[in-house]
Amino acid sequence: MGKVFIAGVGFTKIAEHWDRSLDGLLVEASLKAFDNAGLSEVDSIYVGNALAEALQDQMHLGAAVAEDLGLARIPAFRVEAAEASGAAALYAGFNEVASGRADAVLVVGGEKLSDGLPEEVSSGLMMGGRPYYESFIGADFYSLNALLYRIYCERYGCDNLASFPVMSHAHAEGVAHAQYPFKLSLEKVLSSPFIAEPLRRLEVSGIGDGAAAVILVGERLAGKLKSPLSQLQVASATDRLNPFDRESPLRFQSVGLAVSLVLRDARLSRNEIGFIELYDATSIMAALCLESSGFADPGKSGELAARGELDLGGSLPCNTFGGLKARGHPLGATALYQIAEAHLQVTDQAGRNQVDSAGAGLAIAIGGVGATAFASIVKRV
Amino acid sequence: MVRVGGVAIRGYGGYVPRYRIRAEEIGRIWGVGAAELPVGEKSVAGPDEDVATMAVEAARMALRRAGIDPRKIGAIHVGSESKPYAVKPTGTIVAEAIGANPSKLAADFEFACKAGTEALSLISGLIQTGIIEYGLAIGADTAQGRPRDALEYTAASGAAAFILGKPDRQAVALIEAWSGYVTDTPDFWRRPFDRYPVHAARFTGAPAYFKHVVGAVKSLLDGDGYSIDEIDYFVFHQPNVKFPLAAAKMLGIPKEKVLPGLLSDKIGNTYSACSLLGLVKVLDQAQPGQKILLASYGSGAGSDAFIIKVLDAILERRDLAPRLDSFLEDKIYIDYATYLKFRGEILRR
Numbered sequence: 059m060g061k062v063f064i065a066g067v068g069f070t071k072i073a074e075h076w077d078r079s080l081d082g083l084l085v086e087a088s089l090k091a092f093d094n095a096g097l098s099e100v101d102s103i104y105v106g107n108a109l110a111e112a113l114q115d116q117m118h119l120g121a122a123v124a125e126d127l128g129l130a131r132i133p134a135f136r137v138e139a140a141e142a143s144g145a146a147a148l149y150a151g152f153n154e155v156a157s158g159r160a161d162a163v164l165v166v167g168g169e170k171l172s173d174g175l176p177e178e179v180s181s182g183l184m185m186g187g188r189p190y191y192e193s194f195i196g197a198d199f200y201s202l203n204a205l206l207y208r209i210y211c212e213r214y215g216c217d218n219l220a221s222f223p224v225m226s227h228a229h230a231e232g233v234a235h236a237q238y239p240f241k242l243s244l245e246k247v248l249s250s251p252f253i254a255e256p257l258r259r260l261e262v263s264g265i266g267d268g269a270a271a272v273i274l275v276g277e278r279l280a281g282k283l284k285s286p287l288s289q290l291q292v293a294s295a296t297d298r299l300n301p302f303d304r305e306s307p308l309r310f311q312s313v314g315l316a317v318s319l320v321l322r323d324a325r326l327s328r329n330e331i332g333f334i335e336l337y338d339a340t341s342i343m344a345a346l347c348l349e350s351s352g353f354a355d356p357g358k359s360g361e362l363a364a365r366g367e368l369d370l371g372g373s374l375p376c377n378t379f380g381g382l383k384a385r386g387h388p389l390g391a392t393a394l395y396q397i398a399e400a401h402l403q404v405t406d407q408a409g410r411n412q413v414d415s416a417g418a419g420l421a422i423a424i425g426g427v428g429a430t431a432f433a434s435i436v437k438r439v
Numbered sequence: 440m441v442r443v444g445g446v447a448i449r450g451y452g453g454y455v456p457r458y459r460i461r462a463e464e465i466g467r468i469w470g471v472g473a474a475e476l477p478v479g480e481k482s483v484a485g486p487d488e489d490v491a492t493m494a495v496e497a498a499r500m501a502l503r504r505a506g507i508d509p510r511k512i513g514a515i516h517v518g519s520e521s522k523p524y525a526v527k528p529t530g531t532i533v534a535e536a537i538g539a540n541p542s543k544l545a546a547d548f549e550f551a552c553k554a555g556t557e558a559l560s561l562i563s564g565l566i567q568t569g570i571i572e573y574g575l576a577i578g579a580d581t582a583q584g585r586p587r588d589a590l591e592y593t594a595a596s597g598a599a600a601f602i603l604g605k606p607d608r609q610a611v612a613l614i615e616a617w618s619g620y621v622t623d624t625p626d627f628w629r630r631p632f633d634r635y636p637v638h639a640a641r642f643t644g645a646p647a648y649f650k651h652v653v654g655a656v657k658s659l660l661d662g663d664g665y666s667i668d669e670i671d672y673f674v675f676h677q678p679n680v681k682f683p684l685a686a687a688k689m690l691g692i693p694k695e696k697v698l699p700g701l702l703s704d705k706i707g708n709t710y711s712a713c714s715l716l717g718l719v720k721v722l723d724q725a726q727p728g729q730k731i732l733l734a735s736y737g738s739g740a741g742s743d744a745f746i747i748k749v750l751d752a753i754l755e756r757r758d759l760a761p762r763l764d765s766f767l768e769d770k771i772y773i774d775y776a777t778y779l780k781f782r783g784e785i786l787r788r
Contacts, residue, residue, distance in 0.1 A: 076646040175640050251472055 059156040063287045064436065065275045066095025067398035072237040072268035072386030080107075080114050080170040080267075085126045087269035087391075088166045095273040095285050101160035103127075103134035106147030106167030107390035109182040110136075113174040123166065140186030141339065142425035143167060144270070144393035145292070145432030151274050152292045161279045168269030169388035179265055186426035188299050200262060200340070202427050204254035206307055207342040210357075211256060213308065218360025220247045222336075222344040223261055223383045225363050229370060229411060230380025235395075237266045237386030261341035263387035270394035272401070286405035289437040290397070293319035299429045310350035312431035313422060317351040320433040326418055328352060331435075333375040333403060333413050335396035335421040338382045347422050348376070351433070375413040378403060393423035393432065400436035441617050442663075446563045447610030448747070449507060449573065450602040450756070452500025453719030454493050455706055455766040458483040460778045462592045468775050469587050477592050477679035481707025483773065484581040484596035486781050489523045494579040495536040497600035497712075500760035501575065502537055505602040506609065509537050512602070513571025514544035514562060518554025518711040520629070520636075521581045522547055533577065543571060551627060552676055553737025554578060555599065555711040560617055560743055562603050573604045580710035585635035586784065593679055595707030599715035611753040612722065612731075616663055616746040620655040627738030638738070644682075647740050652676065652686050655742035656734050660690075665746055667692055671729040674700035674717035676736035678708045686734075699724060700731075705767055716763065718747070723762045725749045 068090025070083050084105065092098060105123050110116040120134035139146035144167030151165040171179050183199040184192060192202070210216055227242035242260060250260035280287055295315035301307040321327065334353065338344035348359040353374060362368055368376040379385045379399045382392060400419040402408045408416070418437040424430070460483055462476040484493065494517055502509055515530035522529055530545030544565075548554040555578015562574035577600045584594030606613055626647035629636035639647075652675060659665050673696050675683035680703050687697045700717035709716055714735040721731055727749050734744040779785050 074641065074645065076642060172642070251474060 060158055061277050062152050062155045062290045063275050063280045063439065064272050064290050064397070064401045065280065065283050065285050065287055066091045066097065066273040067271065067401050068094055069235055069270035069395055069398050070268050071235045072266040072388055074172045075170065075267040076172060078267065080110060080116065080168055081122055081126055083170060083267060083269035084123050084166050084168040087168065087271040088123065088127055088164055091164065091271035091273050096283055097162060097273060100132065100162040100164045100273065102132055102154060103129065103164045103166070104147035104151040105134070105136045106144035106165070106394060107136055107169060108138060108140055108143045109169065109389060112182045112185065113178065114170065139430045140425035141389050142393055142423040142430050142432055143390035145423035145434065148272070148393060148397060148434065149292050149294050149432060152290060155274045155276045158276065160276070162273060162275045164271060164273055165394065166269060166271035167391040167394040169390045170267045171265045171388060172267050176265065186429070192300060199427070200257060201254040202301065203340045203342050204257040206301060206346065207256050210308055210342060210345065214357025216256070216360065218364040219341045219345055220244060220258070220261060221360055221363035222338055222341040223247050225368050226338060226377045226381040226383040229377055230384030233379050233385060233411065236380045236384055237264060238384045257340060257342065263339050263382040266386040266388050268386060268388040268391045270391045270398050272394060272397050286407065287439050288401045288404045289439050291320050291324040291435040292432060293323060294430065294432045295319065296430050297428055299426055301427045308346060308356065310346055310424070310428035310431060312428055313347055313350035313424065314352065316431040316433035317420065317422065320435050324418070324435040324437060326435065330418055331420045332415045332417050333378055333419045335378070335400060335419065336376050336381055337422050337424040338377060339387060343424065346428070347424060351422060370411065370413055378408065378411050378413055393421065396421035396423065397434060397436060404436055404438040443563055443614045443617050444567060445605055446566045446603055446614045447606035447750070448601055448612040448614065449604045449610055450501040450503070450505025451600065451611065451719055451722055452497040452504065452760055453599045453716045453763040453766065454496035454500070455482045455597045455716070455763070456484045456488055456493065457769055457771050458485055458773050458781065459770045460773055460775070464775050465592055477681065478707050479704045481593055481595035482597055482709065483778060483781055488596070490517070490519045490521050490579045490581055491523050491529050491532045493596065493598035494529060494533050494577045494600065497579065497598040498533050498537050498575060498577060501600040501602045503760040504611065504756045506759070507573055507602065509539040512539040512542055512573045512575050514565055514574040515539060515542055515577070516546055516548055516558035516562060517577045517579060518548040518550065518558045519579050520549055520551060520554065520710060521583060539575070550741060551738035552678070552708070552710045552713055553735040553741055553743055555715045556733070556735035556743040559601060560619065563614055563617065566603050566605065573602055576601045576603065578711035578715045580712055582708065582710040583635050588635070590636070590638065593703070593708040595709045597706060597709035597712040597716055599712045599719050609752050609756070610750050611756050612750055613748045614745055615748055616659060618655050618658040618662070618744045619741060620651050620658065621741035622651070624740035626740055643738070647738065648678070648682055648736050649686060649689065651740050651742040652734050652736050653689055655744035656690055656732065659732065659744050659746060669730060670732045671696065672699055672721045672725060672731045673697050674714055674721055674731060674733045676714040676734065677701060677703035677717060680704050702767070720763050722749070722753065723757060723764065725753065727751045727753060
């Protein structure tokens, strides 16, 4: 396997883009990434998207994006893994460059959730589960999260989980591409209404539209580019779709395996990871993500958040631009926002969000309630 | 923006049915907590009321204030999305009831919640061109909200009527300017034969209500040089309490200029009557020389904005009919079961 580098990144602001199309967002992010890398051509395109067939009646995004970019000739694919679709596209693009088949690929993820009503988006999220026995009984993504939250509370207590959204919002303050670029107090989180008890509204990421793109290049091309580079490593693992079919619902095996694999491939140990981009679709997901990855003991991650250990100046900064909760969570694009932000960190382009000792960052993306996980390491070169 | 020359409000009337249901009572049924409720309470038409009866109530009050011979009313346009008949104009019933028959024109208008101000603009045109001497513009609704839908908390009942004519010493207010802002924006609609409207959730906010209301108001402020300082009252369409206040904030209008005409917390969203009832409330308290900016909003979507200047005759004419407060304060609270009965939601066969 050859080395794979990130040569450029691009992304849109996450918002309710009422006047934009999914294609338009994908193109904007892609062109920005091309400009950032100083390239105008790639060998292939991988598009990450979760719900285009449900919300846009579109199931051929690969060719569509290639055409929109004036590249209707090269191979182009849409890759899906529910909310982690962007990371699945990254995995595919990484493999193509690492194998030597391609010198450069574009990986772009996009989602336009505002094309659907909230209930359609909620049903769409359940397409990442087992529709015939989860949705069938009325369960949705949030109620499954609430069940995990309850078990967590019974086993460990859950006084500190509401500190995750507070931490994420503090980091998003003033971030231009964030959907919610403002601070949020713990009191406000705890006084927001339950959407599925004990999960509160402000512990859950919102609905937004956006697209993010990265250009991956191999060693041959990397030497010729002037743009700042970072090195990428990606791994993935799976688990049973329904968390309650698993031996331990509070341990995401997929996350644990993917993180171990990517650390092995990158030849890094956990204490060499300078920051983490967590998949905080909900506060309980953030906790389980951090604990399953082996960076916090079971039941202890909330304490880390409450104590400020996960702040930008803390011992293990997390969600350095606001994470899913505050930067935003446009499903298929989310993982690529994480990668782009990690790239900005390790190339010292993160501005006021820059963390010290950003030698290597870990990004974790989760599809469904832990069924698919991707772990990516973005490393300084 | 259009300068409206020579059109005045001669009489006005606002009617709100007596029945109220608290949003909390509706929330109790569906498990929605107090923090989530868009209004405090809403008005509900009684079992023997509909758009025609409420329009007649409002028109009669407008007539008393105008003090004109009803036979001189040349056009009656009723804006509503809850017409008693799909085919047969409500205006004909109103005309008969107030003694205005035969009138020259009587049609019903539909433009979601701005059908009432649409009637106001078109009657203004008929007066301005001299086609009719007096005209009656009415906005009235017994609005539909599907049980459990967000609209159920706000969809309310009420009517407002305005008799327009040439400005003279009996006129209570002058319509100085008008501006409309209409685009194809499907944020809320109801198909033929459907019982309830559907809406596109958050799409009804920024790209719909705010874009159109702000667009219409700005064209009056920027386009014709009206300034916020010279306007004493701002009346916006009020589908809830939040939206009109947020629109004011976007435009830099002090809250104090909006609150006098803000009724949604007490009666909900009376749809075609909604912003017009806000205008009635302001006319009940404004002083001669003061200026009012009225901006409606209708889904689909559009906004009409008017600059209205209050005239001297308001002082002697406004108490020729009951003020809106007498309807706002005369309340009978009903529970959810009674509400369902009044709304015809209980199937009896």
